[in-house]
Each structure stands twice: as C-alpha cells, then as structure tokens.
Amino acid sequence: MPTVYITAPTAAADELAETLVEDRLAACVNRLSTTSTYRWDGEIQRDEEAVLLAKTTAEVYDDLVTRVREEHPYDVPCIERFDEDDVFEPFAEWRAESVANR
Amino acid sequence: MPTVYITAPTAAADELAETLVEDRLAACVNRLSTTSTYRWDGEIQRDEEAVLLAKTTAEVYDDLVTRVREEHPYDVPCIERFDEDDVFEPFAEWRAESVANR
Amino acid sequence: MPTVYITAPTAAADELAETLVEDRLAACVNRLSTTSTYRWDGEIQRDEEAVLLAKTTAEVYDDLVTRVREEHPYDVPCIERFDEDDVFEPFAEWRAESVANR
Secondary structure, three states: OEEEEEEEEHHHHHHHHHHHHHOOOOOEEEEEEEEEEEEEOOEEEEEEEEEEEEEOOOOOHHHHHHHHHHHOOOOOOOEEEEEOOEEOHHHHHHHHHHHHOO | OEEEEEEEEHHHHHHHHHHHHHOOOOOEEEEEEEEEEEEEOOEEEEEEEEEEEEEOOOOOHHHHHHHHHHHOOOOOOOEEEEEOOEEOHHHHHHHHHHHHOO | OEEEEEEEEHHHHHHHHHHHHHOOOOOEEEEEEEEEEEEEOOEEEEEEEEEEEEEOOOOOHHHHHHHHHHHOOOOOOOEEEEEOOEEOHHHHHHHHHHHHOO
8 A cells, every 4th residue: 555755845745635535545644843855946955844644545646646746835845655565454454444435 | 575564552562572582572662752643533643653674585474463452452553564675684583583493 | 646655864855755746746845744664683772764655747757766765864865755535636746747847
C-alpha cells in the first residue's frame, strides 16, 4: 500500500490533510514539522514547512495526486510514493475501508 | 533491511521504543512528534501522537510486530514495513549485531 | 529516485544539509527533530538528534554517501536509501536539474 510523502507550507498543511481524509483519499495523514534546505534561483534557502505522510491505497493514489495538485499552493509540489513491503493486516483493512466508501 | 513505521500515543511511545531496543528487536528507534488526522466513527479527528521508526533486520521483523501488538494500547495499531534499497555497510553490520545476541 | 535517510547530532545537521545542497548532491533536504533510543556499550541511551531526508538522484547517490561520511561526526552514521515508487513528474525534473549542473 502506498504512503505518500508531501511537503507543504505550514499554514496550508492542516487543511490539506483534512481535505484528503474528508474526501476519502487517505485513511489517515501524519503531519510532521520540518526545516527544508534547497536551492532556488541559485541561492540556498531555508524554510519551515510540514511533511504530510498520507496513508492510502493503490486504487485511489492517482486521485490523491490530482487533488493535492489542485489544493497545493506550490506549482511544483513534492509528491512522492513509497510502497510498503508489509502492513499489519487489520490496519491495512481499516485503510482500505476508510477510502473505499466514496 | 526493514525500517518499521509505528504510530503510538505520545505517553506510550518512549516505553515502546525502549522495550524494542531492550529486547533486541530493534537496534535503534527514532521517535518523531506528529499530528494525525483521520476519520473515526464518521468524524474527522486530530490527535497528537508519535511516529516510531524502528531499525531492525528481516530475521526479527515478525517478533518485533508480535511485541508491538502486545505492548501497544490500540487494537489496530499502524505497523508498516519499508525495506531499504541500500544501507551504509558498517551501520548495517551494527544493526545486525545489535539484534543478533538474543 | 532515492530519498536518503541520515541521522545526525542536532548541532551538525544544518551544516550537513547545507553542504549537500550547496555541492548539488541533493536538490532539497528535509530536517526533522527526533529522539533516538539505542544500545551502546550494553546500556540503553536516549539522545536528541536530527533526521535528514535528502532528495537526490541515482546518479549522484554514491557521491552523496561519500560526502556524508567525510562530514559526519560519527564513525558509523545511519545512511539508508529508500527508492520512491513514483514521483510527481515536474518535481522529479526539478530534482534532476538541481543536481545535474555540477
């Protein structure tokens, strides 16, 4: 099952997490605080951001990416998929049920 | 080698991390603070929790899952396995030794 | 594309992140605060550290590991590679460009 790694500005992160759960595109979203270092226009930048780890299913992954692109304030957001090699079975079932009833 | 992603209530997280290291089911556990958004009984909930990233080996993975289920306060805990595609060799050896002497 | 998971002492983490971006070994590094529990010399230890998640490419991965080993204050640092199963295409392109002009 995919965990989707998304970074977002702190101010937009809670609403994005809520949208994904409300629209049943993720069963659960873990939000963590991060300091991001990157290069932009040739300069090293450092920003406070949030990392969102969205727990979803293969079936709705494409719809989740589409929704994140619609809602995200950046033109080029970080959206990455990491497939789990194993998931505790009852938790996997809860995840599948949480996104299934759309 | 597997990294195991576990979420737990803040109050239970440190003890769980310590148990896994003490019982040589993980060489090391990284604990991060998270805000979790999820649906429960039809309502969107938001809770402060901890993410535990347990560094272990394929050999003891099943025993680690069994122990987490025994110690975890939730009936349906989030327990997910992510296999690394590469590990710095001396760190991999330290991990293997740390869980081997059981 | 690889995300590289590195742990480092809090005091060394920002400089390490900046070095990786400055030397075009990573397009972006997310730094998160963590409490690490591990066994050292038979005793359970608990330390405040940082987790660095470096977004890079397969081409420069080996050079990134070499640089982390040179700069890292530990003899046996945690350096782990997790390959993404999918990346939002424009973000993947930005990553590739950010590390390519070396």
